[in-house]
Amino acid sequence: MRHTDSATVKLHHALYAQEAIAAAADTFADFASFAVRRDGDHYVVEVTDITSAVEGDVVAEFCNFALANTATLRKGSDA
Amino acid sequence: MTAPQIETLTPETATLSLSLDMDLYPRDVLYAAAYVFIDRAYVLLDQIVPRFIVHFRGKDTLNEAALRALAGEFENELLAQALRHRVVNANQRIIEAITSLAIAGAAGPSELDPISEGAERDSALIDMRDPGDDGFLNDPLGVAVPWEPTKKET
Numbered sequence: 001m002r003h004t005d006s007a008t009v010k011l012h013h014a015l016y017a018q019e020a021i022a023a024a025a026d027t028f029a030d031f032a033s034f035a036v037r038r039d040g041d042h043y044v045v046e047v048t049d050i051t052s053a054v055e056g057d058v059v060a061e062f063c064n065f066a067l068a069n070t071a072t073l074r075k076g077s078d079a
Numbered sequence: 080m081t082a083p084q085i086e087t088l089t090p091e092t093a094t095l096s097l098s099l100d101m102d103l104y105p106r107d108v109l110y111a112a113a114y115v116f117i118d119r120a121y122v123l124l125d126q127i128v129p130r131f132i133v134h135f136r137g138k139d140t141l142n143e144a145a146l147r148a149l150a151g152e153f154e155n156e157l158l159a160q161a162l163r164h165r166v167v168n169a170n171q172r173i174i175e176a177i178t179s180l181a182i183a184g185a186a187g188p189s190e191l192d193p194i195s196e197g198a199e200r201d202s203a204l205i206d207m208r209d210p211g212d213d214g215f216l217n218d219p220l221g222v223a224v225p226w227e228p229t230k231k232e233t
Contacts, residue, residue, distance in 0.1 A: 015106070015124045015131075060121035060136065067122055071110035 005050045007059045010042040011066060018043065020069030024062050031058045083154045086132070088146050093137035095146045097153065098130040104157055109133070111160040112153060120149065 011021060018036070021043055025034035032050040036043055050058050081103050086096040099109070109131055113122045116135065123134040135149060167174070218224070 012125050014126060057121065063123050064117045064121055067113060067124060068117060071114050074107060074110060
């Protein structure tokens, strides 16, 4: 598996749940390495070792998953 | 400014940023609307009080017209989800009551509770052990008789 790129994503803590980010990171663990830390109002996600062997944008898909997971978690907690 | 506003629009990268008034759209409405778009765009949420910022990047190439259409669709979706949110909140107790009744009905009568079983039998609309008295097997006009060619003349 080829590893190439890296990226940094900032997700606002009021809009993204930490467990949702962790779950998204688990989902994409085969395609990149994720390190999450809190920096002020944001969770900063350092994405490294992004494999180039997979079609699509791993970082952007990770963000979509984090958003979807957060929405699902919030819906569940409201029920 | 309270209406959603296009902050940036870049067809070259198929990206679009919108800002929304936080007081106008609850966070759950924002999630629900954004969720609808994640199959065709990459969506990133942010906030700079007093506004939410929504960044879109199309999964396919999008020209300016397509990006403006995406913004319009998102605004429509926000309104639809806001209404849905309002209706659900207004009818929360009714929804819970109906759901409880449905679950209780699916569970069936309790075998350990002869009192409630008798009450259910008394309240039945049709007594299946004596259907004639309830009239649903009576057929004074003969409409329940199947039509057959041999009875054509009668």
